Amino acid sequence: MTSKHSLRDVLARLEKEGAALGHFNVADHVLFKAVVAAAVQTKLPVLIGASEGEREFFGARQLAALVKTQREELDIPIFVNADHTHSLAKAMEAANAGFDCVGIDFSALPFEENVARTREAVQAIKAVNPAILAEGEIGNIGTGSEIHETAQGDPKTLTTPEEARQFVEATRIDILAPAVGNMHGMLKSMVQGKAKKHLDIPRIGQIKQAAGVFLTLHGGSGTEDQHFRNAIGAGINIIHINTELRVAWRQSLQESLARDPNEVVPYKILRPVVEAVKEVVGSRLRLFHGEVSPGAVASVA
Numbered sequence: 001m002t003s004k005h006s007l008r009d010v011l012a013r014l015e016k017e018g019a020a021l022g023h024f025n026v027a028d029h030v031l032f033k034a035v036v037a038a039a040v041q042t043k044l045p046v047l048i049g050a051s052e053g054e055r056e057f058f059g060a061r062q063l064a065a066l067v068k069t070q071r072e073e074l075d076i077p078i079f080v081n082a083d084h085t086h087s088l089a090k091a092m093e094a095a096n097a098g099f100d101c102v103g104i105d106f107s108a109l110p111f112e113e114n115v116a117r118t119r120e121a122v123q124a125i126k127a128v129n130p131a132i133l134a135e136g137e138i139g140n141i142g143t144g145s146e147i148h149e150t151a152q153g154d155p156k157t158l159t160t161p162e163e164a165r166q167f168v169e170a171t172r173i174d175i176l177a178p179a180v181g182n183m184h185g186m187l188k189s190m191v192q193g194k195a196k197k198h199l200d201i202p203r204i205g206q207i208k209q210a211a212g213v214f215l216t217l218h219g220g221s222g223t224e225d226q227h228f229r230n231a232i233g234a235g236i237n238i239i240h241i242n243t244e245l246r247v248a249w250r251q252s253l254q255e256s257l258a259r260d261p262n263e264v265v266p267y268k269i270l271r272p273v274v275e276a277v278k279e280v281v282g283s284r285l286r287l288f289h290g291e292v293s294p295g296a297v298a299s300v301a
């Protein structure tokens with residue numbers, strides 16, 4: 001069975017349902033298998049993401065080809081995004097490889113330069129295929145989906161609704177990634193479950209109204225469950241989870257290797273790793289589609 005739905009259709013449908021599309025980064029085939037398995041188990045659509053570093057390791061065309069074959073076999077919409085693309089050349093590489101979405105990221109540049117370079121990249125990828133969705137980013141949410149010692153990003157650089165409106169109008173992006181209290185990576189205290197990220201929910205609502213496009217939330221790992229639900233209610237359409245998958249990948253790989261020091265069969269060592277990452281992806285997907293875990297506050301803004 002082939003899914004005929006476009007990424008734009010799926011985002012519009014989920015918005016009506018009060019849900020968000022889960023975006024999960026993959027750097028290898030183990031992570032890829034885990035995300036697909038979670039989508040199959042939950043019967044929910046997924047957006048597979050790969051940053052420039054992840055694409056370099058996996059192969060941009062190879063990843064796009066895997067997503068395509070998987071999409072042809074499954075009845076669940078599966079899409080692929082070129083996450084954090086920092087050059088026109090890399091945006092074109094992803095567009096030509098068949099990515100459904102390109103995350104154009106010139107957010108480290110001054111606003112006017114970010115506008116100019118994002119607009120140029122949007123025009124270039126739409127010339128390859130007008131159906132490709134273009135994402136643009138403003139604000140500072142730090143770099144690196146890793147374990148950090150200190151907080152990333154700068155609270156003073158949260159996106160304002162006026163900036164969001166100007167940026168969308170000038171660049172013609174389909175999806176905006178704002179800075180709303182989110183940050184890339186996780187602190188050690190977050191990995192241990194002792195601390196959580198908190199989002200500026202009213203600001204998300206104001207940005208949504210001003211921008212009038214789909215909104216994506218980067219750096220979702222370690223965010224309070226109820227904040228995710230409230231963020232979706234305020235207008236977030238896509239949520240990025242990467243570090244939580246990386247943590248599960250490493251921990252389960254260590255455990256699997258330690259279980260039998262004489263084991264050398266890769267698929268025997270790696271099968272539990274796929275399972276562990278699948279569990280993380282599945283629980284996030286269920287949350288993004290309305291299942292609030294027991295104990296969480298019931299009301300959704």
Ligand SMILES: [Zn+2]
Nearest residue numbers: 084218219240
């Ligand atoms: Zn990101």
